[in-house]
Amino acid sequence: MKVVLLERVERLGVIGDVVTVKDGFARNFLLPRQKALRATTSNLKVFEAQRDQIEIRNAEARATAERLGSRLDGEGYILIRQAGESGQLYGSVSGRDVAEAVEAGGGHVERSQVVLDRPIKTLGVHDVKVRLHAEVTVTIHVNIARSQDEAERQSRGENIIASQFDEERAAAAQQAQELFEGGAGQAMEEAAY
Known part of the structure; x- marks a missing residue:
């Protein structure tokens, strides 16, 4: 079917x-x-x-989108979600979740304006594009964490999953060292006296 476009697609x-x-x-x-x-x-x-009127309407809509985009561009939003030990979310973050986070932060974005190539399924800071107009696209940062503390650590650039494994590994090494130094049998002998 042949169509004539009324806006940029x-x-x-x-x-x-x-x-x-x-x-x-x-x-x-x-x-x-x-x-x-x-x-x-x-x-x-x-x-x-009506071409002139359509172009004027499009220019006004683009100007409005650019004003909103200047406030949203580069902003960060925190989403608290449940996740497993490996950082995999129980479920995923969709465009609707991102739009609700922006609304809660004082912005206005429709869920259809959020561009996700694929659903977000892991913890971390993710860049998400928001298409406010056919000619105006901005990027926001979505910080997905299990708690507010994790979100703050992730925003400073820390890899939560890697640091969690490092902490567990260090605790296990410390525990093994204590057992080796003290000797498991030595503790029983001292208890018998």
């Missing part, structure tokens, strides 16, 4: 481009969200008559 084109897309994509995404019109002669005439 990633990997398709910019305002006014006439492109051919699959019928389902046009019927289910582009047309209902008013991102495009069918490329009929009457719609092309209507588009050309």
